[in-house]
Amino acid sequence: MGNLVGSLWSSEPPPPIVLVPPIFDFPPLAARTRMLFPAYDLLFGKLALRCLFEDYFEQAGKLNTRIMLKPIEDPHVDLVATFSGPIDKKSGHDINGNAVLRWQRDLNEPNTFMDLSVSDSEPILCMRSSAYYPKFRLGAFGIFPLVVSNRVYPEDYGVMGLRYGSECLSAGTTFMPFPLSSETPFCAWLVGKTGRLTTGVKFKPLGEGTYRMRLKDLKNWSYTIGYGFGSGSPLNPSFNFSLEVDRNSQLIASFYQHLVVQRRVKNPLEESHVVGITNYVDFGFEFGTRIIGDKSSENLDKSSFQVAASWQANKNFLLKGKFxxxxxSIALAFKSWWNPSVTFSFSAANDSNGRKYGLGLRIEALRQASYERADPNYVMLKPNKEHLAEGVLRNFGKRPMFQSEIESGNYDRLPRELRPLGKIL
Structure with missing residues (x-):
């Protein structure tokens, strides 16, 4: 009886834990429509670099607002609306906006969808659709401008495409079915992967001439070779380096790395058994130089570069910078994980035109807040919420606490927002 009473009154201290916050924006919105574009334009770290160089760097002198909502009654449908207007009334009263209504057949498979966009710029009304069949690894897609003020170019009438996609090969073509044009195919690509090496080629004709002449013109071809590793899940570090010859006139070298690091918690508001927190650090650069001179543009810069880095300190704070x-430019973002979540961002840019500032506001209900507090009914808690950290003070910083499950490739129990983007190259 005494032992029973003693056990009731005694309580062991909770084990130390390491917090793993959710990613601010994963998967990126651009990944939802990746089947509409050649794989060549998204692989080799290009999608990650685009997010690193552009997200939260708001347009100078403007307030940029994005609203992303999904009805609880029908999660297959969502709406993304974007508005931007001047901060200072002296700058004018121009307000730009667009809205996209999207239907997705399977919540876990974003590659089959249809959306309808309305915009105050060209095209005014546009429909896009994609269908992918994993069994055959074949897909078809189309972009059809429905309302355009003036149809000048063949693509103003619509673009269709066919593709094949597997884990190690991607091939496809886009063409303009109407009106019949000698410029078809509009684009063709082939990308292959073996081990950590990825190579790709893209053909996109420009200018006039017969189709045979365009095939022989090296300016219509682009080539890329890249080396990288990583699962595509933000819980896993990734690395990517690539070299691209763009239209036989420019050499582009790019590098992107995603790091998952841990640091000690220095927040007095946290509980005493919280000893560490996981941070996400991203770094990338892009350097381009002309390899074929042009006498008409000798006064133009022959090279350009940009370097950027971001640091997500916790689930609420993100810092980015680039030059x-x-x-x-520098950007600060604060996110509150309500439902829907609200994100405030501030950016400052300094260039030849002086220093300018931009503000951003995002309201979102598309991504779920998969983070931090333990749920005893959820088996995969340790990789994405809280981690038992026995010996963490001894081995702090040497390895992530969720390493065993992630390295085994078992992502089935992870929330959808933390899984890799897919097994399609």
Whole structure:
């Protein structure tokens, strides 16, 4: 009886834990429509670099607002609306906006969808659709401008495409079905992967001439070779380096690395058994130089570069900075994980035109807040919320606490927002 009473009154201290916050924006919105574009334009770290160089660097002198909502009654449908207007009334009263209504057949498979966009710029009304069949690894897609003020170019009438996609090969073509044009195919690409090496080629004709002449013109071809590793999940570090010859006139070298690091918690508001927190650090650069001179553009810069880095300190705070040949910028973002979540961002840019500032506001209900507090009914808690950290003070910083499950490639129990983007190259 005494032992029973003693056990009731005694309580062991909770084990030390390491917090793993959610990613601010994963998967990126651009990944939802990746099946509409050649794989060549998204692989080799290009999608990650685009997010690093552009996200939260708001347009100078403007307030940029984005609203992303999904009805609880029908999660297959969502709406993304974007508005931007001047901060200072003296700058004018121009307000730009667009809205995209999207339907997705399977919540876990974003590659089959249809959306309808309305914009105050060209095209005014546009429909896009994609269908991918994993069994055959074949897909078809199309972009059809429905309302355009003036149809000048063949692509103003619509672009269609076919593709094949597997884990190690991606091939496809886009063409303009109407009106019949000698410029088809509009684009063709082939990308292959073996081990950590990825190579790709893209053909996109420009100018006039017969189709055979365009095939022989090296300016219509682009080539890329890249080396990298990583699963595509933000819980895993990734590394990517690539060299691209763009249209036989420019050499582009790019590098991107995503780091998952841990640091000690210095927040007095946290509980005493919280000893560490996981941070996400991203770094990338892009350097381009002309390899074929042009007498008509001798006064133009022959090279350009930009370098950027970001640091997500916790689930609420993100810091980004970049600088390059065109100027430098810094961005701060604060996110509150309500439902829907609200994100405030501030950016400052310094270039040849002086220093300018931008503000951003995002309201979102598309991504779920998969983070931090333990749920005893959820088996995969340790990789994405809280981690038992026995011996963490001894081995602090040497390895992530969720390493065993992630390295085994078992992502099935992870929330959808933390899984790799897919097994399609």
């Amino acid at each position: 390059g040949s065109l100027g430098s």
